[in-house]
Amino acid sequence: MPVPQDQIHAAANGMTWEAYMELFARLVAEGRTTGPDQSEALLAYTKLNLSRSRRWLKTLKLLPEVQDGLPTAVSQTWLVITEAWCGDAAQCNPIIAAMAERMPGVTLRFILRDEHLPIMDRYRTNGGRSIPKLIVWDDATQEELYTWGPRPADAQVLYTDHLSTPLDQRDAEATKEKLHRWYFDDAGVSVQQELLALAQAVPVG
Numbered sequence: 001m002p003v004p005q006d007q008i009h010a011a012a013n014g015m016t017w018e019a020y021m022e023l024f025a026r027l028v029a030e031g032r033t034t035g036p037d038q039s040e041a042l043l044a045y046t047k048l049n050l051s052r053s054r055r056w057l058k059t060l061k062l063l064p065e066v067q068d069g070l071p072t073a074v075s076q077t078w079l080v081i082t083e084a085w086c087g088d089a090a091q092c093n094p095i096i097a098a099m100a101e102r103m104p105g106v107t108l109r110f111i112l113r114d115e116h117l118p119i120m121d122r123y124r125t126n127g128g129r130s131i132p133k134l135i136v137w138d139d140a141t142q143e144e145l146y147t148w149g150p151r152p153a154d155a156q157v158l159y160t161d162h163l164s165t166p167l168d169q170r171d172a173e174a175t176k177e178k179l180h181r182w183y184f185d186d187a188g189v190s191v192q193q194e195l196l197a198l199a200q201a202v203p204v205g
Contacts, residue, residue: 001144003137007119011079014109017097024050024084034084035114042085049090052180056094056188066099066192071199074105075139081113081120081149082132087176088151089132091183095191096134103199107139125150136198146198152190155182 015023024046027033033046078100082089093110100108113120113131123133130150137144151159158178 003135003142003144004119004122007079007122007135008077008142010111010116010119011077011107011109014079014111017093017100017108017110020082020093020110021053024053027084034112037085045085045087049084049087052087052090053094056091060094060098060188062098062102063189063192063196066196067102069196069200070099070102071202071204072103072105073204074103074202076103076106076145077137077139078106078108079135079137080108080110080132081116081123081135082110083113086131087180088130088149088155091180092132092149092151092191095188096132096195099192099195099199123147123149134195145202148195148198151179152186152194154186154190155179158182 023034028047028050031043032038033042035042078096080093080096082093097108100106111119113129117129120129120131120133123135124130125133133147133149135144135147150156159175
């Protein structure tokens, strides 16, 4: 599928991983977050998410099969739709960045969901604007290769179970805790394995 030009333009003007993390840190220092909702709850999530992302940067070890198996002879753009207040993004984005860094031909860029809703709406998950969302395309052909997100398959099952619970019985905070416990126990393995499988499935040449 050809990538729309507005998406290519957004990627060209998107943030590098370093710039995104600098924005993240600056917003936390200023008591703000990304997006129009500046509620106390989202500010608290943003502060916590910065700590989570920084912890990943210190502790993440790429799997040997990822280090050895990522294709390097590629010219691709990896575009991540994200927001600083998103807990799944805080857990997944550092892994995406570490894997992209292993692929010299990959240009990794980040854009904010609420500033790019027309793009987000092309990649809804079960009707929702769920993030993070990774979109990958070939730079030469501008053809979309694959997408990933908003979370690994097993984590998505946890979230889907939450949504299937009657509204008056849902406990959003308990679900968030379950998800983050899952991410901790998984230690980044699922994100790496799922992205590796997608990257290796792209035909070469």
